[in-house]
Amino acid sequence: MSSDGREKLSSGAHCPIPISEYPTVTLAHGGGGRMTQMLIERFFLRSFDNPQLELLHDGAIVDVETLRLAFSTDSFVISPLFFPGGDIGSLAIHGTINDLARCGAKPLALSAGFILEEGFEMAKLWRITQSMRAAAQQVGVPVITGDTKVVDRGKGDGVFINTTGIGLVAEGVSISPRAARPGDVVLVNGSIGEHGIAVMSVREGLEFETALESDSAPLHDLVSEVIRAVGGELRVLRDPTRGGLASALNEIAAQAGVGIRLDETSIPVKDEVRGACEILGLDPLYVANEGKCLLIVARSAAERALETMRAHPHGREAAVIGQIVDEHPGKVFLRSRIGGTRVVDMLSGEQLPRIC
């Protein structure tokens, strides 16, 4: 152990996370908040140093001769495998389609990698496979290559699925988390927190008066409509998945070096979600979504973006929820229902493990 608490390892390079402080991986490292960010920045960005990865876009753009391709990967470890409104199979298709969409790309093809646990029921695997099939058919994007591994009983958890996708970025589109500018407007395509609460309701055995389902949905079509409507005035796209709206906006604020001011009353949250959050001690701003997209657009394009979304089945409840400001660069703050203002920090620790 060296004097600064960072261990010198046999590979010759210093481990950039102080091992005495963080000796092992914790669930919070996968929660989408501050700990996840630390792991990504200190381990992965340093190791695989390249400009695409640094954009932290949950998807990268690669130029191949004359084409601009988007490339994105996601592993799904959700528990339980089946939940109201979907299952790990449909989620694995929607998740990667949405990652490509937020690169401004038309999805072209997907891969699927399965890690199965010995003893997993074949009937469940078939149900999941059929659900992936249906989701892939619905979005019209084929799964063209795959891989299957099996681990011994007790070394996995039924099934984990990785999907990776490639897409074609339309000409003239340049969406980047760094593009947000003061004066821009923040929109979301509908009410937040449904995926996380639907999954938690199964885990915790909660029942609602009306059925609450995950919002899991493919958003590539909605995004392409918005791009058609506002073109280069669309600055940033981000899916508020793990870590919720708060974490996604904190990442953008940090990357673009701007402040983001939210208006609590304008953020759509269903009553069931609000109620469940109260019972579970959660804040809807931090709860995962799987069919929601945050958009940052130039003020001049806000009305067009809103109308376009509201005309789309996945955007009927779209809303303007805030704006980009000069003050408090790197911070997100919220004007609350009762008129006060508070800082909305990035998720620290884990709130909802294995939510996707």
Added chain:
Amino acid sequence: MSSDGREKLSSGAHCPIPISEYPTVTLAHGGGGRMTQMLIERFFLRSFDNPQLELLHDGAIVDVETLRLAFSTDSFVISPLFFPGGDIGSLAIHGTINDLARCGAKPLALSAGFILEEGFEMAKLWRITQSMRAAAQQVGVPVITGDTKVVDRGKGDGVFINTTGIGLVAEGVSISPRAARPGDVVLVNGSIGEHGIAVMSVREGLEFETALESDSAPLHDLVSEVIRAVGGELRVLRDPTRGGLASALNEIAAQAGVGIRLDETSIPVKDEVRGACEILGLDPLYVANEGKCLLIVARSAAERALETMRAHPHGREAAVIGQIVDEHPGKVFLRSRIGGTRVVDMLSGEQLPRIC
């Protein structure tokens, strides 16, 4: 349960594997042999029905406007994580680079998806990340996008890594497992079985007089040299990974509808591998490789392919090991050291679980 033993599931489609016979996933479903093939054919090919996937190439070709892209995915679940000659990190880079190479593609970019188990040592994760970094730098292919998930203790096994790659297929190249024709020649770039035996030696605590290391290596450069030397006379490329040489050649024989005759004395096997196989009760033909490539080329190009490989660091011990024949279509058979002939079947059951 319906009369043919296939369960009708809530999704409405019949499960194509008789559930009364195979109620759960077994390790053999991941072994690379007959059971893996059954799972892939009955579940995945049926569900994601499309021409690219049907080629079963462990990689697919997708046309994007004027370009031909190769796309391949692989999840790595090897145990132990560190073994003589490599670790899960270097293996994850080499494996997907090799999958792209055997599509006849120049690798362009990789994604990396980590599934970490709560409690996994941070120092080990750093070592693995550094090993991936070194391997990616060596092949000159960047990891441009990634994902990190954490599962609770006891629901994973340290770390699983998915890598997915995209590559550019050179013009005029058309490599397909179905292209093998009677008269063609089968070559391998060196001695077989080292990866599997190196990993098993750690698991079983075997010691060898001389160090036996995994052959894990990136073969894209070797393959591109061979393509340059023999062009369209290169018919088939295949990596004999899980299930070994025997399973890979059986797949080709079945897909091309040809017989494959091997000559046992010409198949390079190191003495340490042969000895360990005797102790462990294994057949080197079924042991996994991670730096070997099977090539099927037109007879007229065999000499050129052999010379090209022998001039390359990863092909010094390349050899002609057999030929494609008319008789016994779909079968692989071996003229043994003592002069007899036997059928070399596809691996049935699991031989070496979690070897990659």
